[in-house]
Amino acid sequence: MSELEHTPDSSGSSGPDTKGVAGRNPGEAGGNWKAVLVVLLAVFAGLAGLAYYASRWKKEIVVREVVIEGARIVPAREVSLVLNGFVGRNLQKVDAEAIRSRLLRIAYVRDVSVSRELNGIIRVRVVERVPLARTVFRNARMVIDREGVLLPATPAAVARIPGMITVFGISRTRDAGAGLRKLTPGDSTLLMDLTEALSESDYAGLLIRQIHLENRPMTFCRAAASPARFIVGSDGNFKEKLKKFEIFWQKVVSKKGLDNFDTVDLRFRDRIFTRDSVSPEVQQEAPL
Secondary structure: OOOOOOOOOOOOOOOOOOOOOOOOOHHHHHHHHHHHHHHHHHHHHHHHHHHHHHHHHHHOOEOOEEEEEOOOOOOHHHHHHHHOOOOOOEHHHOOHHHHHHHHOOOOOEEEEEEEEEOOOEEEEEEEEOOEEEEEEEOOEEEEEEOOOEEEEOOHHHHHHOOOOEEEEOOOOEEEEEOOEEEEOHHHHHHHHHHHHHHHHOOOHHHHEEEEEOOOHHHOEEEEOOOOOEEEOOOOOOHHHHHHHHHHHHHHHHHHHOOOOEEEEEOOOOOOEEEEEOOOOOOEEEEOO
């Protein structure tokens, strides 16, 4: 009888592993990719369906309310004329930019945004012009805003800032768009600087009630119940001049009374020159 001898391979293994650890069934890998593809297609189909139904839902939304924010001076009647009739309309057919353009034609509207919300609300946010002073221009009572724009003097605007200072002597203006007029750059800068100085003063802003721009180099103010012209000029330094006004009021006007001066010139450094109301030809220096 012959003997069979088994000789191990060079790797020391008793025989080759025909399956292998790293080897996979090609059919199994292909099946995994197909499953992932099916899931992705299902997700995309779901998203497409949601988008379709959302689009249909949006097209069926109607306006149920118009909300206006920030309008305190703007006449409610003018806003209502623009927004009247939108309730019940299809929300998607509402032209927000067209509404905005129409609202910007209202005098006291400085800026406005219009948004359409998916809950059926049209939201209008109004930024109003801020009244600064009153004036009369071409025989019409007007309000000047903080950008120098002339606006109709509506009761709501006048009531917004009680005791607004009055400006006289406006003759030159320029176009501000939307049918409005605006102060010239020189007059606007002068007025803004002077009113800012008045607002930051200790009590000059409470006493001075008029600003006269008739002759800009000789721009002057008038205090309440006083006929005197307090000349501040047009070359700036208004805080310093108003401080001199307050000192003069405390030291002189409080003792001599309101009717003793025709002019009080505040334009000179460390000096105040006055003209007596009884003898206007006499000019004297008042000590600080």
